[in-house]
Amino acid sequence: MTEQGPVPPRGGSAPVPRLPEATVARLPVYLRALHELSEDGRRTVSSHELAALVGGGSAKVRKDLSHLGTYGTRGVGYEVTELVGHISGVLGLTQHWSVVLVGVGNLGHALAGYGGFSARGFRVAALIDADPARAGEVIAGQPVRPLAELADAVAETGVSIGVIATPASAAQDVCDRLVAAGVTSILNFAPVVLQVPPGVDLRKVDLAVELQILSFHQHRRAAGAVDAVAEATA
Amino acid sequence: MTEQGPVPPRGGSAPVPRLPEATVARLPVYLRALHELSEDGRRTVSSHELAALVGGGSAKVRKDLSHLGTYGTRGVGYEVTELVGHISGVLGLTQHWSVVLVGVGNLGHALAGYGGFSARGFRVAALIDADPARAGEVIAGQPVRPLAELADAVAETGVSIGVIATPASAAQDVCDRLVAAGVTSILNFAPVVLQVPPGVDLRKVDLAVELQILSFHQHRRAAGAVDAVAEATA
DNA sequence: GTTTGTGAAAGGATTCACAGCA
DNA sequence: TGCTGTGAATCCTTTCACAAAC
Numbered sequence: 001m002t003e004q005g006p007v008p009p010r011g012g013s014a015p016v017p018r019l020p021e022a023t024v025a026r027l028p029v030y031l032r033a034l035h036e037l038s039e040d041g042r043r044t045v046s047s048h049e050l051a052a053l054v055g056g057g058s059a060k061v062r063k064d065l066s067h068l069g070t071y072g073t074r075g076v077g078y079e080v081t082e083l084v085g086h087i088s089g090v091l092g093l094t095q096h097w098s099v100v101l102v103g104v105g106n107l108g109h110a111l112a113g114y115g116g117f118s119a120r121g122f123r124v125a126a127l128i129d130a131d132p133a134r135a136g137e138v139i140a141g142q143p144v145r146p147l148a149e150l151a152d153a154v155a156e157t158g159v160s161i162g163v164i165a166t167p168a169s170a171a172q173d174v175c176d177r178l179v180a181a182g183v184t185s186i187l188n189f190a191p192v193v194l195q196v197p198p199g200v201d202l203r204k205v206d207l208a209v210e211l212q213i214l215s216f217h218q219h220r221r222a223a224g225a226v227d228a229v230a231e232a233t234a
Numbered sequence: 235m236t237e238q239g240p241v242p243p244r245g246g247s248a249p250v251p252r253l254p255e256a257t258v259a260r261l262p263v264y265l266r267a268l269h270e271l272s273e274d275g276r277r278t279v280s281s282h283e284l285a286a287l288v289g290g291g292s293a294k295v296r297k298d299l300s301h302l303g304t305y306g307t308r309g310v311g312y313e314v315t316e317l318v319g320h321i322s323g324v325l326g327l328t329q330h331w332s333v334v335l336v337g338v339g340n341l342g343h344a345l346a347g348y349g350g351f352s353a354r355g356f357r358v359a360a361l362i363d364a365d366p367a368r369a370g371e372v373i374a375g376q377p378v379r380p381l382a383e384l385a386d387a388v389a390e391t392g393v394s395i396g397v398i399a400t401p402a403s404a405a406q407d408v409c410d411r412l413v414a415a416g417v418t419s420i421l422n423f424a425p426v427v428l429q430v431p432p433g434v435d436l437r438k439v440d441l442a443v444e445l446q447i448l449s450f451h452q453h454r455r456a457a458g459a460v461d462a463v464a465e466a467t468a
Numbered sequence: 469g470t471t472t473g474t475g476a477a478a479g480g481a482t483t484c485a486c487a488g489c490a
Numbered sequence: 491t492g493c494t495g496t497g498a499a500t501c502c503t504t505t506c507a508c509a510a511a512c
């Protein structure tokens with residue numbers, strides 16, 4: 001096991017630091033807030049201000065940013081444009097990513113047209129659907145291609161990120177095909193737990209699960225009114 | 235401050251235990267796996283099996299379930315139908331929840347038609363959109379109503395959960411209106427951090443953020459090949 | 469005065485490891 | 491023998507608090 005020092009500055013062109021997972025999940029949120037500040041013409045921002053914008057504590061913001069090796073100025077704060085560039089670089093957003101989207105049903109259709117992707121540098125480079133009847137249909141400027149062409153599409157467009165928006169029953173098969181085609185990052189919207197080999201990064205978004213979590217809290221509030229009041233007034 | 239014992243059995247009809255947040259987030263996933271097992275005719279399941287289905291460790295599964303006060307049988311495992319009933323009860327899924335969906339653009343349209351909601355007992359009871367041109371349009375059997383009718387719609391249908399699928403610029407206003415109308419649980423899909431008063435439960439799903447997190451790992455893998463290999467073979 | 473950077477403390481969550489029961 | 495339930499240990503995250511820097 002090769003022992004590794006903290007935040008090792010390697011010789012390569014892009015020294016990506018080792019970050020806590022919780023920090024990685026917050027960096028995109030900071031980035032969005034910073035973009036807004038930048039558009040408003042702000043030059044600097046304090047950790048308190050940034051914390052208020054993203055809903056957290058200022059100490060958390062400072063610790064997150066300190067992991068980047070980015071340094072603010074004491075008594076002043078952080079330079080907005082510098083931070084934007086730094087976070088973008090760490091997240092790998094200075095390069096553009098191509099995405100293949102599999103499944104253009106209700107949700108997939110919406111994702112294909114979702115402006116938030118292209119705004120963040122993610123280009124939907126290929127659309128795939130298992131339904132032959134949909135092949136050839138053009139969505140958001142992209143033709144829908146049959147499942148059999150998935151590997152070709154991945155190779156042609158050089159995508160490294162796959163998005164699965166198929167029904168649950170098809171998701172594992174699609175996932176396997178994506179992996180076989182060389183995709184190493186997958187975002188899964190299908191309500192099923194997918195198995196991937198090591199080396200493939202898998203994230204999931206489950207809309208129904210989110211509602212069920214809300215349901216729990218709502219239910220608890222109703223059932224245990226005592227605790228709810230205690231929490232609300234805490 | 236009223237001291238409270240662990241898992242206090244209160245006198246009310248539904249004694250909802252105090253659960254770790256991480257456990258709450260996994261219960262819906264267990265529930266889905268258990269439903270599948272139940273359909274396959276399985277009577278019992280071990281923590282190892284369940285762990286394999288949801289992708290986790292068996293100890294985690296056992297600890298999660300132990301929080302429920304649910305007891306399995308040593309040497310055998312957990313009874314599937316009993317667990318389903320127990321988790322459903324804790325999550326509050328034995329009652330049906332009505333949801334108001336605000337914003338029927340690309341994403342909102344998809345959500346309105348998403349089968350996963352109704353399958354889990356969530357009914358989209360009202361659709362709202364700020365665009366007057368869309369008022370009257372019928373989506374998934376529901377008429378789209380103007381923003382001005384939001385409070386009325388909430389009152390009429392008795393919803394307690396609101397889903398925001400508007401552009402970022404409109405989200406905070408919609409959020410305020412939902413809160414004013416008495417909604418206490420909100421699921422936000424708009425790429426913006428919302429402010430809510432205490433007592434209101436807010437969750438968010440940000441599609442672009444998920445992609446950016448994937449981007450980070452992909453980028454890191456490419457930039458720091460040494461670490462990537464170390465991880466893959468770990 | 470203001471604000472950062474960071475050790476130290478506190479709090480959660482996960483994993484380990486094993487006693488106890490069927 | 492097989493599997494659960496759970497204290498103990500470990501790891502990760504958040505929060506505190508303050509010295510150092512502007």
